[in-house]
Amino acid sequence: MVLQFRARRLSRRSASHTPRRFTNFSVPLKKYIIEMKVKVISRSTDEHTKERSQDLQRVFHNYDPTIRTQEKAVEYVRALNAAKLDRIFAKPFVGAMDGHVDAISCMAKNMNHLVGIFSGSMDGDIRLWDIASRRTVQRFPGHQGAVRGLAVSTDGRVLVSCGTDCSVRLWAIPISTAMELDVLTDNSVEPLETYVWKNAFRSVDHQWNFDRFATGGAGVDIWNHNRSAPEQSLEWGTDTVISVRFNPGQPELLATSASDRSIALYDLRMGKPTAKLIMATKTNSICWNPMEPFNFTAANEDCNCYSFDCRKLNAATCVHKDHVSAVMDIDYSPTGREFVTGSYDRTVRIFQYNGGHSREIYHTKRMQRVFCVKYSCDASYVISGSDDTNLRLWKAKASEQLGVLLPREKKRHEYLEAVKNRYKHLAEVKRIVRHRHLPKAIYKTTALRRTMIEAERRREEKRKAHSAPGSSTSKPLRQRRIVRVEE
Numbered sequence: 001m002v003l004q005f006r007a008r009r010l011s012r013r014s015a016s017h018t019p020r021r022f023t024n025f026s027v028p029l030k031k032y033i034i035e036m037k038v039k040v041i042s043r044s045t046d047e048h049t050k051e052r053s054q055d056l057q058r059v060f061h062n063y064d065p066t067i068r069t070q071e072k073a074v075e076y077v078r079a080l081n082a083a084k085l086d087r088i089f090a091k092p093f094v095g096a097m098d099g100h101v102d103a104i105s106c107m108a109k110n111m112n113h114l115v116g117i118f119s120g121s122m123d124g125d126i127r128l129w130d131i132a133s134r135r136t137v138q139r140f141p142g143h144q145g146a147v148r149g150l151a152v153s154t155d156g157r158v159l160v161s162c163g164t165d166c167s168v169r170l171w172a173i174p175i176s177t178a179m180e181l182d183v184l185t186d187n188s189v190e191p192l193e194t195y196v197w198k199n200a201f202r203s204v205d206h207q208w209n210f211d212r213f214a215t216g217g218a219g220v221d222i223w224n225h226n227r228s229a230p231e232q233s234l235e236w237g238t239d240t241v242i243s244v245r246f247n248p249g250q251p252e253l254l255a256t257s258a259s260d261r262s263i264a265l266y267d268l269r270m271g272k273p274t275a276k277l278i279m280a281t282k283t284n285s286i287c288w289n290p291m292e293p294f295n296f297t298a299a300n301e302d303c304n305c306y307s308f309d310c311r312k313l314n315a316a317t318c319v320h321k322d323h324v325s326a327v328m329d330i331d332y333s334p335t336g337r338e339f340v341t342g343s344y345d346r347t348v349r350i351f352q353y354n355g356g357h358s359r360e361i362y363h364t365k366r367m368q369r370v371f372c373v374k375y376s377c378d379a380s381y382v383i384s385g386s387d388d389t390n391l392r393l394w395k396a397k398a399s400e401q402l403g404v405l406l407p408r409e410k411k412r413h414e415y416l417e418a419v420k421n422r423y424k425h426l427a428e429v430k431r432i433v434r435h436r437h438l439p440k441a442i443y444k445t446t447a448l449r450r451t452m453i454e455a456e457r458r459r460e461e462k463r464k465a466h467s468a469p470g471s472s473t474s475k476p477l478r479q480r481r482i483v484r485v486e487e
Contacts, residue, residue: 104385112156120147149204162201216241249293291336299327342370
């Protein structure tokens with residue numbers, strides 16, 4: 001309540017004519033008269049009355065910074081506690097899916113079905129898994145050798161598989177309603193088509209919105225669902241093609257990697273290659289960014305991943321480091337903001353699309369060399385296939401709370417995430433957010449690699465210091481592993 005007083009001197013004449021209601025004031029009225037103005041806070045009862053007993057009491061906030069002088073200090077403590085709680089509740093491993101009897105070599109996801117994932121193993125077995133129940137829904141027997149590639153058509157009806165038995169097989173995918181209702185009677189099916197060719201295959205990928213798919217082996221072959229022989233055969237060099245990937249934005253654009261350390265781009269409209277990049281070491285897998293289709297990331301043998309812009313291949317846009325052994329597979333999140341990698345060092349890492357270091361590392365004592373990884377279609381989970389015959393399901397965010405969240409819980413998580421991002425540059429918060437427990441072998445190898453890189457840097461500085469000015473030049477990191485670009 002605010003009181004305002006105002007007094008004025010009265011003349012002798014006005015005091016004699018003062019109204020009778022002021023005669024009870026203690027102030028002498030023949031000299032002064034007091035006028036009072038009162039401001040009262042008024043609140044509606046309806047706004048503060050709960051309609052039901054479960055309703056929350058409404059709380060009013062005044063965001064004037066002069067009232068709460070310790071606001072930033074309080075927020076900093078909240079950010080620190082939120083970072084600590086994230087590390088406490090970081091339990092990313094959801095479960096394992098076992099059933100294969102040999103190492104898992106490849107995986108594929110159906111973009112039309114959220115919980116379905118296909119896996120192929122080195123003994124020729126192909127399985128369809130239900131991620132929700134972590135069980136086998138369907139088996140696709142037929143390959144006599146290792147299955148090296150799996151791909152699903154855009155409409156989600158056909159599965160394409162290839163292997164070292166020189167055959168390509170087309171399979172009918174069970175409909176989603178049958179998988180959800182668990183009414184499948186036969187646990188194995190026969191292929192729709194089987195195409196036998198001259199050489200073994202290493203990879204396969206399906207073209208977006210068309211009935212064509214590409215295989216990689218001794219060369220790049222373009223197939224149609226209705227033809228038993230390739231429509232086109234593309235070659236640039238004589239070495240084995242390891243990975244093939246169609247561009248999601250330009251379906252006629254194809255990227256391949258080969259054992260001669262090359263990454264090649266093909267345009268199917270012209271029927272010939274457009275560009276070729278030679279790197280210092282072999283590229284094991286390629287994946288396009290689904291939200292920026294002109295960018296792709298290559299998983300390399302030198303423990304790093306390299307992101308490129310297909311319009312400018314003479315330098316990488318980003319170098320992603322942290323693995324200590326060859327990176328075997330890579331897959332982008334549907335959001336295009338992150339990608340997951342699997343490595344020969346028995347770890348799975350998650351990187352930001354423009355980050356030089358990983359934000360997460362997943363490992364278990366039993367998991368062996370990781371040959372294939374996939375993001376789920378809703379970007380909530382990561383699936384990895386390894387040498388120990390198991391598929392493992394991980395949370396994309398290690399400390400994420402599973403299950404249905406109440407609106408209050410969602411707002412609470414969003415607020416804590418915003419506070420962490422606001423203070424993530426401070427030393428204490430950064431230390432807690434970045435800390436990860438590593439296996440002993442990974443920790444020691446990381447320290448050894450750091451020592452080797454530092455020794456190489458010092459050697460380069462000494463060589464430059466003892467050379468004639470301008471005679472010794474060093475390439476930047478983004479160009480250091482690129483040998484040449486051919487067009």
